[in-house]
Amino acid sequence: xxxxxIDIGSATGKAVIMTDDEIVGSAIVQSQGHPxxxxxxxxxxxxxxxxxxSVGEIENVVTTGYGRLKIEFASDxxxxxxxxxxxxxxxxxxLRTVIDIGGQDCKVISISEAGKVVEFAMNDRCAxxxxxxFESIARALCCxxxxxxxxxxxxxxxxxxxxQCTVFAESEVVTLVNEGEELGNIIxxxxxxxxxxxxxxxxxxxxxxxxxxxxxxxxxxxxxxALAKVLRTDIQMxxxxxxxxxxxxxxxxxxxxxxxxxx
Amino acid sequence: xxxxxxxxxIYQKFARITDSLLSPEIEDFKDSGGKVVxxxxxxxPEELFTAAGMLPFRMRGTGSTSTELADTCFTPINxxxxxxxxxxxxxxxxxxxxxxxxxxxxxxxxRIYDNWIDQLDEPEMIHVMSLPRKTGDRQVDWYRExxxxxxxxxxxHFGIEIxxxxxxxxxxxxxxxxxxxxxxxxxxxxxxxxxxxxxxxRVMVAGTALPKADYREMLQELIGTVRxxxxxxxxxxxxxxxxxxxxxxxxxxxIEGQGALVVTDATCxxxxxxxxxxxxxxxxxxxxxxxxYVHDRPSCPRMHxxxxxxxxFLKELVEEFKVDGxxxxxxxxxxxxQVEHFMTGGDLKEEGISFTQVDREYILAGKxxxxxxxxxFVETMKGTD
Numbered sequence: 001x002x003x004x005x006i007d008i009g010s011a012t013g014k015a016v017i018m019t020d021d022e023i024v025g026s027a028i029v030q031s032q033g034h035p036x037x038x039x040x041x042x043x044x045x046x047x048x049x050x051x052x053x054s055v056g057e058i059e060n061v062v063t064t065g066y067g068r069l070k071i072e073f074a075s076d077x078x079x080x081x082x083x084x085x086x087x088x089x090x091x092x093x094x095l096r097t098v099i100d101i102g103g104q105d106c107k108v109i110s111i112s113e114a115g116k117v118v119e120f121a122m123n124d125r126c127a128x129x130x131x132x133x134f135e136s137i138a139r140a141l142c143c144x145x146x147x148x149x150x151x152x153x154x155x156x157x158x159x160x161x162x163x164q165c166t167v168f169a170e171s172e173v174v175t176l177v178n179e180g181e182e183l184g185n186i187i188x189x190x191x192x193x194x195x196x197x198x199x200x201x202x203x204x205x206x207x208x209x210x211x212x213x214x215x216x217x218x219x220x221x222x223x224x225x226a227l228a229k230v231l232r233t234d235i236q237m238x239x240x241x242x243x244x245x246x247x248x249x250x251x252x253x254x255x256x257x258x259x260x261x262x263x
Numbered sequence: 264x265x266x267x268x269x270x271x272x273i274y275q276k277f278a279r280i281t282d283s284l285l286s287p288e289i290e291d292f293k294d295s296g297g298k299v300v301x302x303x304x305x306x307x308p309e310e311l312f313t314a315a316g317m318l319p320f321r322m323r324g325t326g327s328t329s330t331e332l333a334d335t336c337f338t339p340i341n342x343x344x345x346x347x348x349x350x351x352x353x354x355x356x357x358x359x360x361x362x363x364x365x366x367x368x369x370x371x372x373x374r375i376y377d378n379w380i381d382q383l384d385e386p387e388m389i390h391v392m393s394l395p396r397k398t399g400d401r402q403v404d405w406y407r408e409x410x411x412x413x414x415x416x417x418x419x420h421f422g423i424e425i426x427x428x429x430x431x432x433x434x435x436x437x438x439x440x441x442x443x444x445x446x447x448x449x450x451x452x453x454x455x456x457x458x459x460x461x462x463x464x465r466v467m468v469a470g471t472a473l474p475k476a477d478y479r480e481m482l483q484e485l486i487g488t489v490r491x492x493x494x495x496x497x498x499x500x501x502x503x504x505x506x507x508x509x510x511x512x513x514x515x516x517x518i519e520g521q522g523a524l525v526v527t528d529a530t531c532x533x534x535x536x537x538x539x540x541x542x543x544x545x546x547x548x549x550x551x552x553x554x555x556y557v558h559d560r561p562s563c564p565r566m567h568x569x570x571x572x573x574x575x576f577l578k579e580l581v582e583e584f585k586v587d588g589x590x591x592x593x594x595x596x597x598x599x600x601q602v603e604h605f606m607t608g609g610d611l612k613e614e615g616i617s618f619t620q621v622d623r624e625y626i627l628a629g630k631x632x633x634x635x636x637x638x639x640f641v642e643t644m645k646g647t648d
Contacts, residue, residue, distance in 0.1 A: 066631050081639035082647050105632065117643045122636055124595070124622045124629070253647060260648065 003060045003258060004046070005250025006039055006074065007083065008067025011103030011131050011216060013038035014247040015046040017058065018255060025050025026244055035067025062254040064246050078253055080246050081109055081120045087249030088214050089115030091238045096208040099198055099227065099235075100245070101217035103131040108201040110208065121201035128164040129197040131216050136166055137190050140173045141183065148187050149220040155184030158226075161193040169193070187222060195226035202231060212236040214245035267492050268462055273485050280469040281512065284325050284351065285359050288473055292318050297474070298361040298421065301386075303375065304368035305531045306394050306563070308410050308552040310541070313475050314433035315417055315425050320360065321471030321532075323510045324348035324625055336378045340596050342371040343625035344508050349375055352383060362388040362420065364413065368565055369599055388420045396567050398558045407553035414549070430548040434541045436475050441537035443482045444470070447489065448534070451526045452584055455494025460504070460525025461515040467532045468510050498524035499645050503580055505529040505607075506592030507600055513627050518590065521637040527584040529577055530592070535561045538576075564603035573603070574610050581616055588617030588644045590637070595622055617644045 007014040010031065017025040027045035032038045043055065052058070061074040068077035080100065088098040089111055098109040104127040110119040127133060138145050147153055159181050163169045169190070176186050211233050213224055219242075224235045240248070268274050280286045289299060300312045301320045309319035324347030330337070333350035351357065363386050365376035376391045392409050395402035414425050447466065450457060466485060470478045499522035504515070509530040518525060528534055539560045545551035561576050562569040577589065589611055591604035608618040619640040621633060 066635075078647055079635050079639040079642055081635065082642045086647075105635075116646075117639065119643070120639055122632065122639075124632065257648070 001255060001258060002052075002058050003062075003251050003254035004043065004058045005083070005087075005247040005252070005254055006043060006061065006063045006065075006071060007080070007244075007246035007250060008035045008038055008063065008065040008071070009080075009102050009216070009246070010066050010105075012243075013042040013065075013067070014244050015039075015042040016244055016247040016251045017046050017050045017052070018248075018251045019050075021252075021255065023240070023248070023251075025052070026241070026247070028241075028243060035070040036072075038067060039063075039071045060254040060258040062250040062257065064250045076253070076257060078250065080105070081107055081122070082117055083246045083249030083253065084214050085109045085111040085117045085249065086115050086252050087245035087247070088212055088238065088242070090248055090252050091240050091242070091245065092210070092212060092236055094210045095212050095236065097202070097205070097211040098245070099202070099211065099213050100215040101130055101194075101198070101213065101223075102215040106130050106198060106201070106215075106217075108198065108205045108207075110205045119205050121204045123197075123201070126165065128166050128169070129194040133166045133169070133194065134190075134217065134220065136170050137173055140170050141177065141186065143183065143187070145220075147183075148190065149222055151221040151225060153184055153187050154191065154222045154225060155182055155186070155188040157185050157188075158192045159185045159189035161189045164193070164197060188226070191220065191222040191226040192230070194223055195230040198227060199230045207231060207233065209233055210236050212238055212242065214238070214242040216243050218242035266457070266459060266462065266495055268458055268489060271488050273481065273488055274462065274465070276481065277469040277485065278465045280472050281465040281510075282325065284323065284356050284472075286472060288477070289318065289320070289359060292474055293359060299359055300362045300364060300417075301357060301360040302364040302366070303372050304366045304394075305536050305560075306368060306556045307364050307366055307392065308413075308556055310430060310433040310437050310552060311410065311414055311417070311425065313436060314429040315421070315423055317361070318474050319471070322348055322357075322363075323468070323508075324351050325510065326356070327351050327626060333378075336382065337374065341374065342369075342594050342596050344594060345371045345375045347625045349378055352379065358385065360386045362386050362390070362417070364390050364392060366392040366394050368394060368563075369597075371596075388416070390416050394565075395557060396565070398562065398566050398569055403550070403553045403557045406557045407547075407550050410549050410552055427548055430552075431543070433475075434548055434551065435543060436479065438540045438543065440470065440475055440479050440482065441540055443479065443486060444537040447482070447486055448527060450486075450489055453494060454585075455496040456524065456526060457492035457494045458489050459495070459515075459519055460528070461512040461519060463525075464509070464512045464515050464532060467536065468512075470536075471532070495524075498522055500524070500587040500641050501526045501585055503527050503529065503577070503584065503586045503589045504533075504592055505577060505589060507531055507594060507597065508625075509533075509592055511625075511627060514592075514623060517627065517630060517633055518637050521634055521641055523588075523590070523637055523641050526586060527580050529561060529573075529580065531563070534580070535563065564599045570603065570606055574607055577607065577611065578614065578616075586616075588619070588640060590640070591618060591620040593620060593622050595624055
């Protein structure tokens with residue numbers, strides 16, 4: 001049973017190909033201006049890894065993410081919320097809360113033992129506290145995303161960042177830089193401010209252990225550390241790539257749907 | 264989720280009126296000497312304007328695409344409804360109004376009055392009403408005085424007399440419209456409703472921009488058409504939308520596009536306008552209006568201490584319309600609805616009724632995120648199959 005999940009997000013496209021509940025190919029590419037282009041390119045890459053030559057060999061495809069409605073070779077589309085819940089659960093069945101922080105959204109998803117979404121909270125339009133936010137701050141600090149993420153770069157006394165708005169926070173950071181604040185403290189302050197924003201959503205949903213971080217921002221170790229502190233809980237490290245969680249979830253759904261159709 | 268209704272001439276007429284501010288119908292009414300009274304909020308006693316032979320026009324910001332002009336005198340954390348609406352005023356889109364009635368339904372709306380008298384010369388008659396915050400008998404007495412004052416102002420300004428008989432007749436006419444609107448809602452109780460939520464909203468909004476007698480005739484024809492239609496069954500869940508100034512059918516279309524058919528509502532262009540009736544047997548018709556607007560009609564969260572009654576109303580609708588889940592609509596920065604949804608959402612979940620809150624701006628924006636939210640809500644209710 002060969003299935004695929006495609007997650008066309010705002011910043012990157014992800015694809016996962018599975019055979020009988022095992023990942024045989026996966027890929028992540030930058031978004032290419034059009035969901036179909038992004039999907040074609042990421043699927044090609046994942047197929048190459050899986051040793052496939054034609055999309056036709058894949059028996060069922062489910063899409064998710066912002067571009068989910070535009071991919072014609074998919075049989076179904078599901079929300080990122082359902083797919084991240086499912087994918088994170090597939091990676092680590094003991095999870096009950098998934099914090100997904102992507103390019104322009106962040107979500108706190110509460111899942112059942114079976115990996116089904118019980119409750120969720122999601123930011124509104126504003127991209128504060130998401131990948132876009134980190135990108136603009138990294139630009140202002142000239143330290144790159146790696147600079148913000150690296151655990152060694154987290155200062156001991158996080159600078160106070162009062163604004164949630166990306167634009168305002170960036171100018172606040174510029175002020176701090178020019179006041180001579182240490183880079184490490186600014187970086188720690190930025191990660192702490194995002195962690196606090198997420199903690200509000202977690203409160204709305206009701207945080208239940210175990211907790212994991214998915215989405216592109218799961219690669220930010222400084223953020224994971226700040227979240228653990230603010231939420232007073234451990235953030236589980238997933239065995240696979242947490243940025244792929246949405247695509248994995250979509251692939252698992254594709255498999256389930258194929259089985260349901262067959263029976 | 265297109266339906267057969269979309270192509271019918273009568274529905275097209277409603278849609279045309281809802282999708283604009285000044286319609287040919289209003290122009291005709293004015294050409295024959297009629298006066299148009301604009302008013303904010305569903306708590307203004309529009310029967311009074313009908314009794315005076317005028318056209319009650321409920322204020323909206325339809326057609327607005329930006330708030331640059333209004334933002335010179337509002338703040339960025341004011342609700343986007345008054346900002347878009349006032350922006351339209353500054354673009355001279357409301358020149359057809361002969362009078363404007365503002366009410367303190369919330370502080371954001373109240374600011375329209377301040378800004379309007381400061382920055383615009385027309386209409387000549389701008390009146391502000393004071394709506395009580397509670398729903399008891401003393402508040403009804405207070406609102407009766409407010410309505411009587413408004414009546415006096417209209418009589419004086421336009422040199423007319425509004426008799427009790429005329430008011431009683433207007434109440435009967437408006438009640439009859441309410442009866443017909445409920446009849447239309449009744450048709451949505453079946454498993455395969457012949458009309459979508461977005462279509463119903465177009466029919467409801469048009470009713471706030473037409474002479475009521477003309478609207479009644481159109482509504483009768485529409486109900487006849489809807490009765491003859493086959494229902495649509497391609498939805499995954501039946502939802503109720505509760506919230507505020509929701510006059511944008513495209514917002515409902517977005518929800519319905521995710522498989523959530525809106526089968527009923529508790530909003531200011533929906534059941535809050537018409538689910539109850541004004542008492543026609545009360546000898547003082549002005550008091551009858553006060554009693555209706557302060558207490559009898561489905562309550563709005565701006566009324567203090569009335570949340571249990573609002574919750575009961577929602578539960579009544581959920582049961583009658585076989586609703587799977589409730590979507591709480593809220594415009595950004597609205598404190599009134601934020602607290603209401605927080606309380607009521609929790610209460611509904613305790614009763615086993617699914618609830619989610621969807622924040623929006625007055626004009627549809629951020630579609631992608633809204634779609635994700637609604638789709639995920641449908642998935643949590645109905646699964647991912």
